[in-house]
Amino acid sequence: MSDILTTDTTDARSLRVVTTGQPLNGSEAAWASANDFTGKPGQLVLLPGTDGAVAGALFGAGERLDPMSLRGLSPRLPGGLWRLDGVPDDQAATAALAFALGAYVFDRYKTPPARNPARLVMPDGMDPAETLRIVAACALAREMVDTPAADMGPLQIETIAREIAEASRATLSVTTGEALLEANYPAVHAVGRAATVERAPRVIEIGWNLDHTDLPLVALVGKGVVFDTGGLDIKGAAGMRNMKKDMGGAAHALALGRLVMQAQLPVRLVVLVAAVENAISADAFRPGDVLNSRRGLTIEIGNTDAEGRLILADVLTRAGEHAPDVTLDFATLTGAARVALGPELPPLYTDDEDLASGLLAAAAAVRDPLWRMPLWPGYRAAIDSEIADVRNDSAAWAQGGSITAALFLQRFAPTTGAWAHMDIFAWNSRGRPGWPEGGEAQSLRACYRYLSDRFPPAR
Secondary structure, three states: OOOOEEOOOOOOEEEEEEEOOOOOOHHHHHHHHHOOOOOOOOOEEEEEOOOOOEEEEEEEEEOOOOHHHHHHOHHHOOOEEEEEEOOOHHHHHHHHHHHHHOOOOOOOOOOOOOOOOEEEEOOOOOOHHHHHHHHHHHHHHHHHHHOOHHHOOHHHHHHHHHHHHHHOOOEEEEEEOOHHHHOOOHHHHHHHOOOOHHHOOEEEEEEEOOOOOOOOEEEEEEEEEEEEOOOOOOOOHHHHOOHHHHHHHHHHHHHHHHHHHHOOOOOEEEEEEEEEEEOOOOOOOOOOOEEOOOOOOOEEOOOOOOOHHHHHHHHHHHHHOOOOOEEEEEEOOOOHHHHHHOOOOOEEEOOOHHHHHHHHHHHHHHOOOOEEOOOOHHHHHHHOOOOOOEEOOOOHHHOOHHHHHHHHHHOOOOOOOEEEEEEOOOEEOOOEOOEOOEEOOOOHHHHHHHHHHHOOOOO
16 A cells, blocks of 8 residues: 555646536536536546546535545546645645545455556645555554454464564563463453463563653553454354454554654553453353452453453553553443444543543544543442452443443553543444445544644654
């Protein structure tokens, strides 16, 4: 995807963005009229040249252009080089980024097709390096989510983390299998211990710039359940079908961490991922068990299919040991989040007003939506346990499953600085141009924008 955007203008055809009712000239107007093109949102008409070949294109923006609507263009355009016309200067960079995001294709398991992709000339004022880093980060997260669990196990996540760390000269530590107990990650161990030795659970930690103690510290935490059977509370077939995506939080944390390091943001960075498979075997953890946690709180297991919050409990506690100024965690945590907001709008949870306003402003600026949900104190009693400090499945009376899951995480979140939790879906349930069915990056660009605004790199 690195060549989808280019500075080469040779033989570039015009891709003209047209608002509803905008007057056109000469042959363009006649051809638009003949093809019922009025500039309605998403309309596309190809313009013929004198030799019959495609000479340009008109794209409808509706009454007002949403630059992200250009995400759907790449799959619809003939191959070759295109340049944007008719896009306001302050929206051109976002439109070009959208075009590049829409060019993502996951074809690892297909016979490679002969492909001549549509490519776009970068508009003036665009930062090519920054844009390509963002596109690559989103592609990394999507590729990891799209890859089947057989080829994206805990070891493969570790390998990707190792490559990211080595590229930025960061440190990497990995604690695996029975060593998790010695290192005091009991909840991670319990969730992952039923998997085969080759797919043993692990905690992966990247550290970057840590010797620069004068810099603020950012912690990124990700849920990496490479496949979720539901454990002994086994999911039905329909619920298990797409559980390869349950490591989407880990994919987002790693991709965002790579972005932070590549951009040389003036921060210390810790990336923490718990990578496990929630498998079924004679050694699987059981409903009714009481688990220890790194924080020292005991957890009663009401449902083995609420495993993501258990592994996050341990790695959020580990994040807190670094005394971070900002902690962001990412997890495909609850179906209740989809019931509340649907698949395209991830909930944001935080009790810090400045962090909330900063993340929401960043999300709006880069058109990577988030919606703040409440850490409603009235529901805290729903995770109380009669025999332990907390339970992993909330009492039925509370109903708000995404909220109670976030309240559970809050019990383990760092007590220094500000913490936010993103309950992402990381998936497109329906395919459409620019949004193919499968893995999706959600909140990644918003969180990067927030961090780069708060901790701007030296220019």
